[in-house]
Amino acid sequence: MIQANDPARPPIQVACIQFEPKFGDVEGNVARSSELIRAAAQAGAKLIVLPELANTGYVFESSDEASALAEAVPGGRTATAWSALAVELGVHIVAGIAERSGGRLFNAALVTGPDGFIGVYRKAHLWNRENLFFVKGDVGFPVFDTGLGKIGVAICYDGWFPETFRQLALAGAEIVCVPTNWVPMPGQPEGEAAMANTLHRAAAHSNGVFIACADRVGVERGQPFEGQSLIIGTKGWTLSGPASRDRPEILTATVDLDEAGRKDLSDFNSVLSDRRTDVYG
Amino acid sequence: MIQANDPARPPIQVACIQFEPKFGDVEGNVARSSELIRAAAQAGAKLIVLPELANTGYVFESSDEASALAEAVPGGRTATAWSALAVELGVHIVAGIAERSGGRLFNAALVTGPDGFIGVYRKAHLWNRENLFFVKGDVGFPVFDTGLGKIGVAICYDGWFPETFRQLALAGAEIVCVPTNWVPMPGQPEGEAAMANTLHRAAAHSNGVFIACADRVGVERGQPFEGQSLIIGTKGWTLSGPASRDRPEILTATVDLDEAGRKDLSDFNSVLSDRRTDVYG
Numbered sequence: 001m002i003q004a005n006d007p008a009r010p011p012i013q014v015a016c017i018q019f020e021p022k023f024g025d026v027e028g029n030v031a032r033s034s035e036l037i038r039a040a041a042q043a044g045a046k047l048i049v050l051p052e053l054a055n056t057g058y059v060f061e062s063s064d065e066a067s068a069l070a071e072a073v074p075g076g077r078t079a080t081a082w083s084a085l086a087v088e089l090g091v092h093i094v095a096g097i098a099e100r101s102g103g104r105l106f107n108a109a110l111v112t113g114p115d116g117f118i119g120v121y122r123k124a125h126l127w128n129r130e131n132l133f134f135v136k137g138d139v140g141f142p143v144f145d146t147g148l149g150k151i152g153v154a155i156c157y158d159g160w161f162p163e164t165f166r167q168l169a170l171a172g173a174e175i176v177c178v179p180t181n182w183v184p185m186p187g188q189p190e191g192e193a194a195m196a197n198t199l200h201r202a203a204a205h206s207n208g209v210f211i212a213c214a215d216r217v218g219v220e221r222g223q224p225f226e227g228q229s230l231i232i233g234t235k236g237w238t239l240s241g242p243a244s245r246d247r248p249e250i251l252t253a254t255v256d257l258d259e260a261g262r263k264d265l266s267d268f269n270s271v272l273s274d275r276r277t278d279v280y281g
Numbered sequence: 282m283i284q285a286n287d288p289a290r291p292p293i294q295v296a297c298i299q300f301e302p303k304f305g306d307v308e309g310n311v312a313r314s315s316e317l318i319r320a321a322a323q324a325g326a327k328l329i330v331l332p333e334l335a336n337t338g339y340v341f342e343s344s345d346e347a348s349a350l351a352e353a354v355p356g357g358r359t360a361t362a363w364s365a366l367a368v369e370l371g372v373h374i375v376a377g378i379a380e381r382s383g384g385r386l387f388n389a390a391l392v393t394g395p396d397g398f399i400g401v402y403r404k405a406h407l408w409n410r411e412n413l414f415f416v417k418g419d420v421g422f423p424v425f426d427t428g429l430g431k432i433g434v435a436i437c438y439d440g441w442f443p444e445t446f447r448q449l450a451l452a453g454a455e456i457v458c459v460p461t462n463w464v465p466m467p468g469q470p471e472g473e474a475a476m477a478n479t480l481h482r483a484a485a486h487s488n489g490v491f492i493a494c495a496d497r498v499g500v501e502r503g504q505p506f507e508g509q510s511l512i513i514g515t516k517g518w519t520l521s522g523p524a525s526r527d528r529p530e531i532l533t534a535t536v537d538l539d540e541a542g543r544k545d546l547s548d549f550n551s552v553l554s555d556r557r558t559d560v561y562g
Contacts, residue, residue: 124557128547140560160487160552162443163561170562185486186546187516195486195517202483205466205476206441235468236476265467266409271441276405279421280444281451 011256012148014175014210015045016241018229019248020218023057026069030055030081033095037082040250041089047148049214052096052123052156052181053107059221063105066133070100073110074117083112090114092148096155096179104135109153109179111144119144121153125161127183141167149174149257152209156180159199159213162206169207169272174260176203178213182226194226197242205236208263208271210255217246234259292537293429295456295491296326297522299510300529301499304338307350311336311362314376318363321531322370328429330495333377333404333437333462334388340502344386347414351381354391355398364393371395373429377436377460385416390434390460392425400425402434406442408464422448430455430538433490437461440480440494443487450488450553455541457484459494463507475507478523486517489544489552491536498527515540 017036021029033054040048052058055078060066073079078097086093092113099108099120107123107130122137123130141164144151152173158164159178168176178200185195196213204211210233217227230241231253239253263270298317302310314335321329333339336359341347354360359378367374373394380389380401388404388411403418404411422445425432433454439445440459449457459481466476477494485492491514498508511522512534520534544551 124560125555126549128549131549136557137560157550157555160546161556162447162483162487163556166443167562185516187514187518189518192518195482198479198517199483199486201476202443202480205480206443233468235466236479237468237470237473265441268407268409268412269438274406274438275442275444276417279405279418281448 009149009258011254012046013044013252013254014047014049014212014231015040016049016212016214016229016231016251018215018217018227018243018251019051020216021051021054021057023059023220024069026055026078030078034081034085036250037085037093038089040252041091043252045091045252047092047177049177049212050093050095050179051214051216052179053098054096054179056098057220058181059223060133063133066098066105067100070098070105072101073097073099073108073120079110079117082110083117086112087114087116092146094151094153094177094179105133106137107134107155109155111151111153113146118146121155123155123158124164125157127157141171143168143171143173152176154178156182159196159203162203165203165207165209169209173209174257175210175212175255178211180213180215182215182228183223184226193242194228196226197228197230200230201232201236201238204232204234206271208234209260210234210257217248290430290539292535293327294325294533294535295328295330295493295512296321297330297493297495297510297512297532299496299498299508299524299532300332301497302332302335302338304340304501305350307336307359311359315362315366317531318366318374319370321533322372324533326372326533328373328458330458330493331374331376331460332495332497333460334379335377335460337379338501339462340504341414344414347379347386348381351379351386353382354378354380354389354401360391360398363391364398367393368395368397373427373432375432375434375458375460386414387418388415388436390436392432392434394427399427402436404436404439405445406438408438422452424449424452424454433457435459437463440477440484443484446484446488446490450490454490455538456491456493456536459492461494461496463496463509464504465507474523475509477507478509478511481511482513482517482519485513485515487552489515490541491515491538498529
């Protein structure tokens, strides 16, 4: 296994798959996402990110509906299918999934790789009516030390909290994968780019990490989504995207994860060590 | 005095003065900035923001040079002149100033109003060679409870740290005034908008505060500055600007500071109370 900071570690291609899951059609969503994962892998991607709740769709109307569609991670049908595909293709996949664990539901992300299941992240900050169906994440902000490098995960509204990326960067994350279902924000001027693009570019710059955001498109039960997936470099400049607002797309960028180890902005400045922890409350 | 959350509190006009201080010409910089403050006040501004180190210029070559130009705050010639102007015009001014306090130099901001001197903020995060001349700020992140509302201050590189705005928002700041001297960032693509615009829009959105950034323009001792001053609303959308990269300008926006008390993004979400302090490290 190639380790972080191994001088021989090569750049890797990252892919964000922007598509439109169909509400409630888990079988169809797994089939469609698997086709897209296969296409990305065939084009050279080694790390592939899918949107939030890519197996179920987003706009649940009741806890019963959410519970019926959610599954065990690992072990459920979607997690099993995506993990088998990662093994077959020799890629890492980070994908949004509705998780059922005992009687609790989590808005979660599966992390899986060439050797199978790696772990799960559970969304810490729940958006709007998600609070009716899901439990807040109870796993903190784990960083997964994989064969590609150190991968953090954030899901959608997690990205509204600078603390999310600080936690991950301080724990060594080199790239943060963001399965998301971005929606328009209050006061958003007509035609203005998604606020989420601004938030994640700022987070990449302020933490010296790559960020790969895979959003969904479409309108589901009246709720429009923003698209505009993007892949951001460690200085906050966009490497790929933003994708369109309304079309399925596969974004790719080739990234050297070692860049995330270089936090300097000038001869005197480094974004993590310059923090004034002595005066933060 | 009109207090925050007083239902009678009217919207106010904020002005950011983008201009080009001349290095070492304190007398000329005070005269020029005073003309611009007077023009902004005559046009209706009640809160006026000047750039960082607006009295001295930015690119010091030695501690001796910086020390010779710095002054006591309050009491020095610049602070006295700006404070007298605020009293005369009945406005609040937040202005970058080189402060000498005993043997120490601070990259500071004067806060002054219709009743005279209010306070001083000392830059917490020092950029590049500032570390050779200045001492890191020792006043934390004060919020000044003024006749207009609750004013926080950040100076330039402070804005690279999400912690700055979190501290200020949690302490009740309604508007953060940012005297700044933004410089190009590593890897900045030709013609790309200043990263600082992205950072401050993200901070306004994530904290539900207004942010008013007054940058300088020009090239000083070989160092170019970015201009692109802007005034940002509480949801992160730009109210005025960005200004040009290279011309003096006065930006204005009328803001209802009560909006900073409404942190909601949805029926279920509020940007400060949604923080997962139970899992942040």
